Amino acid sequence: MAAHAHTVKRYPGFLGWLWDWLTTVDHKKIGILYLVAGGFFFVIGGIEALFIRLQLIRPLNNFVSEDTFNELITMHGTTMIFLAAMPIIFALMNAIVPLQIGARDVAFPFVNALGFWTFFFGGLLLNIAWLTGEVPDAGWTSYPPLATTAYSSHHGMDYYVLGLQISGIGTLLGGINFMATIINMRAPGMTFMRMPMFTWTSFITSALIVLAFPALTVGLVAMMFDRIFGANFFNVDAGGNIILWEHIFWLFGHPEVYILILPAFGVISEVISTFSRKRLFGYSTMVFATILIAFLGFMVWAHHMFTTGLGPVANALFSIATMAIAVPTGIKVFNWLFTMWGGSIRFTAANLFAIGFIPTFVMGGVTGVMLASAPADFQYHDSYFVVGHFHYTIVGGLVTGLLAGIHYWWPKMFGRMLHEGLGKLTFWFYMIGFHLTFFVQHFLGLLGMPRRVATFLPNQGLDTMNMVSTIGALLMAVGISFFFINIVITSLKPRHATNDPWEDGRTLEWAIPSPAPEYNFKQIPLVRGLDAWWKEKLEGNKEMPPAEPLGPIHMPSPSILPFIMGVGLFISGFGFMYNLVFAVIGIAITLLCMALRSIFDDHGYHIEPDEPKKGEVAA
Amino acid sequence: MNRWHAGKKLALALMFGLIPLLAACGRADLSALNPQGPVAQRQFDVLVVAVGIMTLVVVVVFALLIYVLVRFRRRRGDNSIPEQVEGNHKLEIIWTVIPIILLIILAVPTVGAIGKFAEDYWDDPNAVQVKVTAYQYWWEFEYPQYGITTAQELVVPIGKKIAFELVAGDVKHSFWIPAIGGKMDNNPGLTNRFYLEFPTPGVYRGKCAELCGPSHAYMDFKAKAVDQASFDRWVAAMQGPAVLPEDDNIREAFVSKCLTCHAVGDQGSPIGPNLTGLGSRVTVAGILFNDTPEQEYVIDPAKTEENIKLWLEDTQAVKPGNMMPSAGDLQLTREQIDGIAKYLANYQLDYE
Numbered sequence: 001m002a003a004h005a006h007t008v009k010r011y012p013g014f015l016g017w018l019w020d021w022l023t024t025v026d027h028k029k030i031g032i033l034y035l036v037a038g039g040f041f042f043v044i045g046g047i048e049a050l051f052i053r054l055q056l057i058r059p060l061n062n063f064v065s066e067d068t069f070n071e072l073i074t075m076h077g078t079t080m081i082f083l084a085a086m087p088i089i090f091a092l093m094n095a096i097v098p099l100q101i102g103a104r105d106v107a108f109p110f111v112n113a114l115g116f117w118t119f120f121f122g123g124l125l126l127n128i129a130w131l132t133g134e135v136p137d138a139g140w141t142s143y144p145p146l147a148t149t150a151y152s153s154h155h156g157m158d159y160y161v162l163g164l165q166i167s168g169i170g171t172l173l174g175g176i177n178f179m180a181t182i183i184n185m186r187a188p189g190m191t192f193m194r195m196p197m198f199t200w201t202s203f204i205t206s207a208l209i210v211l212a213f214p215a216l217t218v219g220l221v222a223m224m225f226d227r228i229f230g231a232n233f234f235n236v237d238a239g240g241n242i243i244l245w246e247h248i249f250w251l252f253g254h255p256e257v258y259i260l261i262l263p264a265f266g267v268i269s270e271v272i273s274t275f276s277r278k279r280l281f282g283y284s285t286m287v288f289a290t291i292l293i294a295f296l297g298f299m300v301w302a303h304h305m306f307t308t309g310l311g312p313v314a315n316a317l318f319s320i321a322t323m324a325i326a327v328p329t330g331i332k333v334f335n336w337l338f339t340m341w342g343g344s345i346r347f348t349a350a351n352l353f354a355i356g357f358i359p360t361f362v363m364g365g366v367t368g369v370m371l372a373s374a375p376a377d378f379q380y381h382d383s384y385f386v387v388g389h390f391h392y393t394i395v396g397g398l399v400t401g402l403l404a405g406i407h408y409w410w411p412k413m414f415g416r417m418l419h420e421g422l423g424k425l426t427f428w429f430y431m432i433g434f435h436l437t438f439f440v441q442h443f444l445g446l447l448g449m450p451r452r453v454a455t456f457l458p459n460q461g462l463d464t465m466n467m468v469s470t471i472g473a474l475l476m477a478v479g480i481s482f483f484f485i486n487i488v489i490t491s492l493k494p495r496h497a498t499n500d501p502w503e504d505g506r507t508l509e510w511a512i513p514s515p516a517p518e519y520n521f522k523q524i525p526l527v528r529g530l531d532a533w534w535k536e537k538l539e540g541n542k543e544m545p546p547a548e549p550l551g552p553i554h555m556p557s558p559s560i561l562p563f564i565m566g567v568g569l570f571i572s573g574f575g576f577m578y579n580l581v582f583a584v585i586g587i588a589i590t591l592l593c594m595a596l597r598s599i600f601d602d603h604g605y606h607i608e609p610d611e612p613k614k615g616e617v618a619a
Numbered sequence: 620m621n622r623w624h625a626g627k628k629l630a631l632a633l634m635f636g637l638i639p640l641l642a643a644c645g646r647a648d649l650s651a652l653n654p655q656g657p658v659a660q661r662q663f664d665v666l667v668v669a670v671g672i673m674t675l676v677v678v679v680v681f682a683l684l685i686y687v688l689v690r691f692r693r694r695r696g697d698n699s700i701p702e703q704v705e706g707n708h709k710l711e712i713i714w715t716v717i718p719i720i721l722l723i724i725l726a727v728p729t730v731g732a733i734g735k736f737a738e739d740y741w742d743d744p745n746a747v748q749v750k751v752t753a754y755q756y757w758w759e760f761e762y763p764q765y766g767i768t769t770a771q772e773l774v775v776p777i778g779k780k781i782a783f784e785l786v787a788g789d790v791k792h793s794f795w796i797p798a799i800g801g802k803m804d805n806n807p808g809l810t811n812r813f814y815l816e817f818p819t820p821g822v823y824r825g826k827c828a829e830l831c832g833p834s835h836a837y838m839d840f841k842a843k844a845v846d847q848a849s850f851d852r853w854v855a856a857m858q859g860p861a862v863l864p865e866d867d868n869i870r871e872a873f874v875s876k877c878l879t880c881h882a883v884g885d886q887g888s889p890i891g892p893n894l895t896g897l898g899s900r901v902t903v904a905g906i907l908f909n910d911t912p913e914q915e916y917v918i919d920p921a922k923t924e925e926n927i928k929l930w931l932e933d934t935q936a937v938k939p940g941n942m943m944p945s946a947g948d949l950q951l952t953r954e955q956i957d958g959i960a961k962y963l964a965n966y967q968l969d970y971e
Contacts, residue, residue: 236808378801
């Protein structure tokens with residue numbers, strides 16, 4: 001029995017509710033915070049996308065100025081990748097992985113909260129640029145010399161560097177946390193090869209994050225020193241080298257896209273399997289293929305640099321390595337198809353997204369193989385062909401997968417089922433709009449349209465397809481609007497979801513109430529095989545067998561320190577740009593919080609077995 | 620079949636039906652799908668191999684998917700649990716080995732073409748050397764073998780290897796003539812070499828393919844391929860002495876205000892684009908066309924004159940962020956603007 005058996009002080013009213021959310025270290029709440037923040041940035045990124053497409057609806061349009069256009073494409077890419085896609089991935093990982101492994105929380109709950117708040121304040125810092133009029137405009141890839149102070153003297157690129165640096169800290173913390181959690185906190189009986197696929201992909205994604213994000217950190221530090229402290233890493237006249245940035249950035253950038261897609265692969269495995277009533281076909285191969293994709297993902301970065309002038313040997317090697325990744329990816333696609341084969345397929349909205357993912361991602365993947373061929377890439381590179389490719393994989397792949405996961409796990413997170421009809425409307429508008437938007441872009445590129453162009457000349461054969469692309473974007477906006485309407489309508493309904501609302505849940509999260517109670521599992525379960533919950537259900541059991549007796553449950557205490565640390569970093573960001581005194585103050589605040597956390601021990605609190613349990617009774 | 624299953628099939632069929640329509644090869648002076656030179660042709664051939672393989676993969680996956688969705692959808696009232704299949708070794712080996720074979724089929728022409736395109740013709744006595752320096756937002760073309768420099772419009776002889784050395788004068792740019800071949804980056808501080816060939820005479824559109832600032836989309840250039848005799852005449856004309864405005868007033872303005880940055884013939888400065896024979900170029904500032912819609916690439920000097928005035932009066936309106944001051948900044952009078960525009964529009968090189 002621990003010495004500190006204190007209960008958590010909860011305050012009433014709106015301020016109490018706010019305090020609860022600002023101080024939470026509960027992975028389920030942090031998951032919701034990530035979802036809301038990610039959703040917010042997704043809307044911003046989406047509006048930026050619509051403005052881009054409205055500008056490109058016809059040749060020589062002047063919907064926005066050329067400067068603004070460059071700001072829009074930079075912010076759209078940066079916001080969508082770092083502040084929308086990744087946080088929503090973390091939302092699902094946070095909400096679901098501890099439940100799937102039979103744990104009560106992640107390994108480091110305080111750090112988990114810190115990860116969220118640093119991401120959030122980094123994202124806020126970046127987007128505040130819009131309000132100052134000094135917006136990053138050198139592309140999300142931020143190539144020097146364009147990104148250096150010599151050619152980008154306003155603070156725009158500083159917002160990029162500092163916002164991403166701060167946000168990146170959050171991501172790195174998340175990666176470390178999930179690796180520790182998955183390695184150390186699996187329930188008894190859950191060997192690695194009995195973990196659900198979503199947990200496996202979360203694990204490998206976390207490893208990718210831990211290995212790849214430091215490269216970005218290094219690059220951003222170098223760029224920051226060039227811009228703010230007069231260093232010369234990327235100043236050619238002083239002996240610097242711009243290709244250095246390209247290598248460092250893509251060393252991060254390529255694993256980043258696997259960080260983006262692997263969790264989606266995990267979602268697809270779960271959703272397809274559940275709604276086919278069949279176990280995943282070739283589970284061990286799926287695990288191996290995921291590991292291989294991650295490993296190979298570090299070997300291919302220079303395929304983003306085929307036209308940079310690295311030479312034929314480098315180009316040839318990176319071409320071959322890039323093509324190799326198609327093999328494990330293809331294996332996964334066939335395994336999904338054969339999971340459905342012989343199954344009993346139910347077309348819920350969640351499953352529609354998962355099924356729609358397959359042909360869409362395959363199309364994105366095959367254009368990836370086309371791009372892998374360096375000599376052909378000399379034509380495709382920096383044209384709309386590439387824009388088509390990466391939107392097929394990221395939007396048609398990742399975002400579709402996230403929509404599948406969100407619709408699938410919504411009851412587990414919120415205790416309510418999203419409306420199926422609206423979900424299907426979302427799917428059709430979004431999918432059809434998506435293909436209209438991006439399929440034509442492959443042709444635009446081949447017909448001679450470079451990327452990142454604020455406009456294009458008439459009479460080049462580009463007019464119609466650009467218009468089609470814009471119309472598609474508007475359809476996608478309609479689809480996403482249906483999704484938000486769905487969320488609002490659903491939130492007004494009472495919490496009626498059962499433990500296993502899809503009835504065919506296979507994994508541990510479906511063994512507990514929806515939403516999950518504060519402590520997740522009354523007793524840590526005993527896992528007797530792969531798809532542990534399905535196995536118990538098939539043997540007629542209504543509950544997971546326990547792996548421990550009933551007893552007081554040790555929970556981590558909430559803390560306001562992560563929020564304050566985020567604020568400190570936020571202030572320091574402005575300080576680095578405008579007044580170094582504030583940079584020092586901001587960092588001092590953060591360090592002070594770290595000191596407080598280190599000096600004052602908090603052993604958490606306990607929930608007693610006979611306490612009325614928060615969330616246990618369906619409201 | 621449920622209505623929306625059919626709808627999904629129809630949507631897919633429509634998409635693929637569009638391919639032959641949309642794959643309209645595009646303009647012969649612009650499209651990578653309408654190759655006009657051996658480099659672009661070889662790149663197109665690799666593309667065809669890749670597309671062929673990829674179409675096969677896509678068709679197989681789509682067919683399997685559609686079959687599975689139709690055949691194994693849950694029937695109303697069916698609550699049975701299907702057989703839980705762990706895997707199938709034979710199948711897994713098949714769909715591992717076949718993709719590997721398909722990739723090898725693509726890898727062979729890939730590596731072959733990489734080798735071919737990496738050939739360095741710079742020191743080849745039969746090649747024409749062109750040093751390309753890219754600036755915000757214009758292209759400088761220097762021909763070291765002939766001691767001439769031009770800008771915005773690259774004139775090359777047909778039937779020869781054109782060996783390029785690419786560099787940037789400020790930020791990264793990328794040199795791309797899609798109908799003739801793939802691109803190569805212009806990096807500041809590092810030169811890149813590659814080559815292209817132009818078998819057919821004509822004007823080809825060049826694009827900048829690396830984000831370089833607000834006028835990235837306006838940094839077009841042209842490549843004009845002409846027969847060897849014409850090319851020789853062009854070189855000779857470029858090597859000739861400067862042709863200056865006849866009127867003293869205009870000449871004085873031109874020399875004092877323009878030749879501080881620009882050059883014509885043997886006079887002036889190399890800082891800005893070379894203006895020799897500007898009247899023979901298809902565009903002014905790379906982006907304002909001097910031809911008429913009825914007769915593409917046939918230059919109308921009246922149009923050229925108009926474009927030069929448009930440019931001079933407000934350079935920032937044409938190419939935001941570019942380095943050239945406008946007429947107002949240079950304190951050019953209306954008369955001087957008109958005179959310079961007329962002079963430049965009529966400064967034509969007789970070589971074709």
